[in-house]
Amino acid sequence: MPIRRSLALVVAAALIAFGPAPSRADDNTIVFGAALAETGRDAREGALTKEGYDFWKDYVNSHGGLKVGGKTYKVDISYADDETNAQTSARLVEKFINQDHVNFILGPYGSATAFASAAVVERYKVPMVEGNGSSEKIFNQGFHYIFAVLSPARRYLEFVIDLALHQNPRPKTVAIVAANDLFSLEVAQGAADYATSHGLQVVYNNKYPADTTDVSSIVSAIKAANPDIILNGGHLQDALLLQKGFKEQNVLAKLYGYSVGPDTPDFRKALGNDANYVFGGTQWSPTAKYHGAAGFISDSKAYAKAFNAKYGHIPDYHNAESTATCLAFQYAIEDAGSLDPQKVRDALARLNVVTFYGILKFDDRGINVYKPMAVNQIQNGNLLTVWPSAVANAKPLYPAPDWSKR
Amino acid sequence: MGGISGSRPALLAVVAVLGALLLVPALHNGYYENLCRGILMFGAMALGWNFIGGYTGYVSFGNVVYFGLGAYTSAALAEHGVENVWVAMPLAMVVAAVFAVVLGLPILRLRGHYFGIATLGIALATQEIIANVDALGGGTGVTLRQAEWFSQYYYAMWLVCAASLLVTWLAARSKFGYALVAIRENEDAAAVLGINATAYKIAAWAISGMMAAPAGAVFAFANGFVDPPTAFSVDNNVFPIVMTILGGAGTVAGPVVGAIVLTAINETLWSHFPQIHTLFFGAVIVLVVLFLPRGLLYLRRGARGGWRGFLGSLTVYRV
Amino acid sequence: MNLLLQVLVNGLLAGGILAVVALGFSLVWGIMNIINLAHGAFVMMGAYLSYVLFASFGLDPFASVPIAFVVMFGFGYLVQRFVINFVVRAPILTTFLLTFGLSLLLVNLVLLIFHGDSKAVTPAYLGSNFSLGPVTVAWTKLWTLVVALAITGAIALWLSRSKTGRAIRATSMDIGAAQLSGVRVAHIYAIVFALGAGLAGAAGVLVGINQTLNPSMGDPYIIKAFVVCVLGGLGSVEGALVGGLLYGVLEALGSQFIGTGLQDAVALVVLLLVLVVRPRGLLGRAVA
Numbered sequence A: 001m002p003i004r005r006s007l008a009l010v011v012a013a014a015l016i017a018f019g020p021a022p023s024r025a026d027d028n029t030i031v032f033g034a035a036l037a038e039t040g041r042d043a044r045e046g047a048l049t050k051e052g053y054d055f056w057k058d059y060v061n062s063h064g065g066l067k068v069g070g071k072t073y074k075v076d077i078s079y080a081d082d083e084t085n086a087q088t089s090a091r092l093v094e095k096f097i098n099q100d101h102v103n104f105i106l107g108p109y110g111s112a113t114a115f116a117s118a119a120v121v122e123r124y125k126v127p128m129v130e131g132n133g134s135s136e137k138i139f140n141q142g143f144h145y146i147f148a149v150l151s152p153a154r155r156y157l158e159f160v161i162d163l164a165l166h167q168n169p170r171p172k173t174v175a176i177v178a179a180n181d182l183f184s185l186e187v188a189q190g191a192a193d194y195a196t197s198h199g200l201q202v203v204y205n206n207k208y209p210a211d212t213t214d215v216s217s218i219v220s221a222i223k224a225a226n227p228d229i230i231l232n233g234g235h236l237q238d239a240l241l242l243q244k245g246f247k248e249q250n251v252l253a254k255l256y257g258y259s260v261g262p263d264t265p266d267f268r269k270a271l272g273n274d275a276n277y278v279f280g281g282t283q284w285s286p287t288a289k290y291h292g293a294a295g296f297i298s299d300s301k302a303y304a305k306a307f308n309a310k311y312g313h314i315p316d317y318h319n320a321e322s323t324a325t326c327l328a329f330q331y332a333i334e335d336a337g338s339l340d341p342q343k344v345r346d347a348l349a350r351l352n353v354v355t356f357y358g359i360l361k362f363d364d365r366g367i368n369v370y371k372p373m374a375v376n377q378i379q380n381g382n383l384l385t386v387w388p389s390a391v392a393n394a395k396p397l398y399p400a401p402d403w404s405k406r
Numbered sequence B: 001m002g003g004i005s006g007s008r009p010a011l012l013a014v015v016a017v018l019g020a021l022l023l024v025p026a027l028h029n030g031y032y033e034n035l036c037r038g039i040l041m042f043g044a045m046a047l048g049w050n051f052i053g054g055y056t057g058y059v060s061f062g063n064v065v066y067f068g069l070g071a072y073t074s075a076a077l078a079e080h081g082v083e084n085v086w087v088a089m090p091l092a093m094v095v096a097a098v099f100a101v102v103l104g105l106p107i108l109r110l111r112g113h114y115f116g117i118a119t120l121g122i123a124l125a126t127q128e129i130i131a132n133v134d135a136l137g138g139g140t141g142v143t144l145r146q147a148e149w150f151s152q153y154y155y156a157m158w159l160v161c162a163a164s165l166l167v168t169w170l171a172a173r174s175k176f177g178y179a180l181v182a183i184r185e186n187e188d189a190a191a192v193l194g195i196n197a198t199a200y201k202i203a204a205w206a207i208s209g210m211m212a213a214p215a216g217a218v219f220a221f222a223n224g225f226v227d228p229p230t231a232f233s234v235d236n237n238v239f240p241i242v243m244t245i246l247g248g249a250g251t252v253a254g255p256v257v258g259a260i261v262l263t264a265i266n267e268t269l270w271s272h273f274p275q276i277h278t279l280f281f282g283a284v285i286v287l288v289v290l291f292l293p294r295g296l297l298y299l300r301r302g303a304r305g306g307w308r309g310f311l312g313s314l315t316v317y318r319v
Numbered sequence C: 001m002n003l004l005l006q007v008l009v010n011g012l013l014a015g016g017i018l019a020v021v022a023l024g025f026s027l028v029w030g031i032m033n034i035i036n037l038a039h040g041a042f043v044m045m046g047a048y049l050s051y052v053l054f055a056s057f058g059l060d061p062f063a064s065v066p067i068a069f070v071v072m073f074g075f076g077y078l079v080q081r082f083v084i085n086f087v088v089r090a091p092i093l094t095t096f097l098l099t100f101g102l103s104l105l106l107v108n109l110v111l112l113i114f115h116g117d118s119k120a121v122t123p124a125y126l127g128s129n130f131s132l133g134p135v136t137v138a139w140t141k142l143w144t145l146v147v148a149l150a151i152t153g154a155i156a157l158w159l160s161r162s163k164t165g166r167a168i169r170a171t172s173m174d175i176g177a178a179q180l181s182g183v184r185v186a187h188i189y190a191i192v193f194a195l196g197a198g199l200a201g202a203a204g205v206l207v208g209i210n211q212t213l214n215p216s217m218g219d220p221y222i223i224k225a226f227v228v229c230v231l232g233g234l235g236s237v238e239g240a241l242v243g244g245l246l247y248g249v250l251e252a253l254g255s256q257f258i259g260t261g262l263q264d265a266v267a268l269v270v271l272l273l274v275l276v277v278r279p280r281g282l283l284g285r286a287v288a
Helices: A003-016 A041-063 A086-098 A111-124 A160-167 A182-197 A214-227 A235-247 A265-275 A298-310 A317-336 A340-351 B008-021 B030-057 B066-081 B085-107 B112-131 B152-172 B175-185 B187-192 B197-225 B234-247 B254-272 B277-291 B296-302 B307-314 C002-032 C039-057 C061-082 C093-112 C138-162 C161-174 C175-180 C185-210 C219-231 C239-258 C260-277
Strands: A029-036 A066-068 A071-081 A104-106 A128-131 A146-149 A173-179 A200-207 A231-232 A255-258 A279-282 A352-355 A357-363 A374-379 A382-387 C129-132 C136-137
Touching: A029 A086, A029 A317, A029 B307, A041 A146, A041 A200, A041 A298, A041 A317, A041 B197, A071 A086, A071 A128, A071 A173, A086 A104, A086 B254, A086 C260, A104 B152, A111 A128, A111 A146, A111 B008, A128 A317, A128 B187, A160 A182, A160 A357, A160 A374, A160 A382, A173 A182, A173 A214, A173 C039, A214 A235, A214 C002, A214 C239, A231 A235, A231 B112, A235 A255, A255 A382, A255 B030, A255 B187, A265 A374, A265 B008, A298 A317, A298 A340, A298 C136, A298 C185, A317 A340, A317 C185, A352 C185, A374 C161, B008 B030, B008 B254, B030 B197, B030 B234, B066 B085, B066 B112, B066 B197, B066 B234, B066 C138, B085 B152, B085 B197, B085 C129, B085 C260, B112 C093, B112 C219, B112 C260, B152 B197, B152 B254, B175 B197, B187 C185, B197 B277, B234 B254, B234 B277, B234 B296, B234 C093, B254 B277, B254 B307, B254 C061, B277 C093, B277 C129, C002 C039, C002 C136, C002 C185, C002 C219, C002 C239, C039 C061, C039 C093, C039 C185, C039 C219, C136 C138, C138 C161, C138 C185, C161 C175, C175 C185, C219 C239, C219 C260, C239 C260
Parallel strands: A029 A071, A029 A104, A104 A128, A128 A146, A173 A200, A173 A231, A231 A255, A255 A279
Antiparallel strands: A066 A071, A279 A374, A352 A357, A374 A382, C129 C136
16 A cells, blocks of 8 residues: 555656656757646737737748848747736746746736736746736836836826817816726826826726626716716726626716727627727828838838738737737847847846837837827727827727727 | 544655655756746645545635635735744734634635635635735735745745644544544534534634635745735635645545645646646646545545445446 | 715625526535535536527527526536536535536537637616616616516525415425425425526526626636525525626726725625624524
C-alpha cells in the first residue's frame, strides 16, 4: 500500500516534469507570445485583437519578413486563452517567457489582464506592447517594460462631450454610468471631469457590477434623473444591455455615448435600428488621414480595404490598434537592430513614428498620449466618423429621435 | 498512529515531498517555482478546508473568503506603503480569526446544506463588498510591488503549508481532533457527552481560516496583482475541496496528496489541451466522485474484494 | 414615488423568471435532497436551444419554451439514470462535487460548440413597451412573467392532481411508506430530476430573451435559486413563486436605494439573515 501511494506521487511528479509542452526555438523566427481572451466576458474583443495581430503577421511574412541587423526573420505569434481572467493572463505570460522562450510579448485584451501581465514582464524584463488596455493606472506604477499604443481611457468620452457641446441646443445635463472595472471606471472619471470643467451638470454618476446581467435598476434611475446626455464606460456586453434597457423603459435622452460597443459589428447586428444615433469614442477610424511610414500599409483606407478582403468586415478600432501594437515592435526592433530585450525596450521608449493608425510615441510612463481620439456614430446601420471635423466623413445627427423613429 | 490521522506511510511520503519542495528555488526556474508554489498554496488551502469540512463535517462552500481576505490584507498593507509579506501573513491570520468568530456564531448554528450555502453566500457577498471599497482598489484591483528577492514568497508559502500540516497532525492526535470527529459523527451525542460543540466548531472554522488566509497574503505578493475576481475566484474555492476529497478527507496527509496530484493533472491538461482543459477537469471531478468517493487514501478499502468489491462500492449510494 | 413604482415593477418582472429557475431547483432539492449545482448549466442549455431554433428557423423564442422543456426533460432523465442515481443517497459533499463537475462539463461542451462570444436572441418585438401611468413596462418582460406564472400554476396543478404528482409528494414525505404503497422510488427520482431539468430549460429560454447568451450565463442563477428556495421554502411550488417575486423586488429595491454596485451583495445578505433567523423560509416545512 505505501508503494501504491508513493507511486501515485512519483507519477504526479513525472507528469509535472514532463507535462509542459515543449518550448519553441527557431533561429529564423521572431516569436511573440500573446495571451488573449478567447473565452469569457471579452471573448469577442479578444477575437478582434487576434485578427489585428494576424493581419500584421501575414503581411510582414509575405513582404519579406523583418530585417534585423542584417538578417531577415519571419514572425510568428503564439496564442493562448486567458479566459478574460487576470490571473490566467499573468500565468500564461510567465509560461511564454519561461517555458516557451518567446522573444517578446503582445498584450492581451483589456486593462485588468494587461495590469496583471505588466507585473510579470517587468519582473522578467521582457518588453510588452499592448493596444487594448488603456487604463492609466497600469502606467502609473513605474513599470519600464510595458507600452501601450492607444490613448488613455480617460479620453474615450471626452470628444463625445466635445461634440455634444458644439450642438444646438447645447445640452446641460449628463448621466454617467460605468462597470466596476479598471478601464470603465477611468473612462467614467475622465468623462465626469471633462463634463464638469466644461459647464455640464452631472446628474447621475454610478457603477454596476462588471459582469451584471440586469441593468433595469440603473436604467430606471437614469430615467428619473432625466439627463440630456447618457455616457457609459464599459464593454460590449453592458453596452448592449444598457441600450436595450433604455428602449425598454423608454428613456429619451438626446445623446447616447458608449466607450466600447458601437464600433463593433456585433452591436449593430444585435440591436438593429435601435443602434442608430448612438455615438462611440474611438481610437481610430478608416477615415483617419495619417500617412504612415514605409514598411507597412501607409493609409487607413487601404488598410481597411485589405483587412475587409481578408476578414470579411471593415476593421474596427480594436483591429487597428492591435495591428499598431505589432507595428510598434516592428519599428522598434528594426531601429534597435537586434532582438536583445533591453535594446528593443529602449528603442520602444524612444519610438516616434507615424503609421496608418496615428502617431506611435510613448510618454515616459509608456502610454501613448500623443494620439487623439475620434467619435463615431451609427447612422442607418453604418458606422461613420463624425468628430473632429478634420477626420469626419459625415455630420453628427443630434438629437436622437423617439425610439419608434429610428 | 492511525485513528483519525489517516495513513502513516502517506504522511511520511508527504513530508518527504515537502522537504524536496524546499529545494525548488535553487533550480532557478520561474515556471517550476510558480507551479510548486501553487501546490503549496493549494495544499495549505486544502488543509484548511479539511479542518472544517473533513474533520468537523461542516462542508463549507465558501472557504475562499479567507483566502481573499488574506490577499486583501496584503493589498491593504501595500496601499499604505507596507510591502512586506512577513508582516502581512500574521496580520492575515488575525483577520481570518476575527472573521470566523464574528460570523461563526450565527452561521455555525446551521447544518448540512444550509451551512454550505451560507458560506457560499458569505464568500460572494464579501467579494462584492470589497469590489465597492475604493480604499482597497475597488473593482480595479491593487498592484503590489514585488521584492528583489522573489523566492522569499516561495519560502513563505512553504512555511504556511508546512505549518498547516503540522497543526493538522497535532490536532488529529489530540483531544481537540477527536472532539471534532465526534461532532462530525453525531453532534447531538457529542453535546450530550459534554463537548461544547459551538466553541469547537468556531475554533475549527477559525483554524481553517488561519491556514487559508496567509496563503492568500503570500499569493497577493507573488502574483503582484489582486482584484476581487482573482482573490475570490471559483477555482480557489473549489480546488481545495476536490483536492481534499481526492486525497482523502479527514486525514492529515490527504489534502496535500490531493493538491499534488490534482495540480499535476491540471497542469498537464492545461499544457497539452489548452482549449478543453476545463472540460477534462470537469470530467476528472465527475470520475473522482463516482469512483473514488473516499479518496485515494481510502483506495485500499475499496480494493478489498477485487473488482467486484470495487464495482459494488460504486453502487453503495444508489436508490 | 415614480421611481419607486418603476423599481417595484422591474423587480416583479425579474422575479417571475427567478421563480421558474428556482422551481426546478427547489423540487430536486426538496424531494431528492440533492443540490444540483448543474442547474445553472441546464438553464443555459435551454437558452442556447432557443438561440439555435431562432437563428436557424426563426422560431419565436416564446414558442421554444415548451420545446426546451421537453428536450431538457429527456436530458435530465438520462443524466439522473446514468450519473446522479449513483449518488442519490450519498453525503452532500459528494452530490455537490458531482453536480459541480457535471456543470463544468456541460458549460465547456457548449463553449466548444458555440465559442465564447455572446449570442443574442433578437425577435423584432424586443424592447417594445407600453406605459401604465408613470411606469414603463416592456412587453417581453411582461410576457415572461405571464409565462412564468403559467408554468408555475401548471406544475402545482399537476403535482396535486395527477397520479405521478401524488407519488412524488408521497416520496418526499416518507420514502418507506411510499415504497410500501407501490411507488417505484427510482423512477420517481428520475422523473423529479427530469422535471427540474425541464423547468430549468424552459426558464433558460425566458432568461435568454431578456439578456445576452454566453456559456457561463447560468452560473449566477444558482446562488439566486438558493436564495429563492431559502426565502420561499423548499420543495413547495408556492414557495418558489413567492420567493422568486420577493427576491426580484428585494434585489431591485436594494440596487436602487443601497447601491447598484452592491446589488448582489444585498441579496446575499438577505439570504444570510433568512438562514439565521428562519431557515425554513416563508412557506417551507420546518427543517429537522
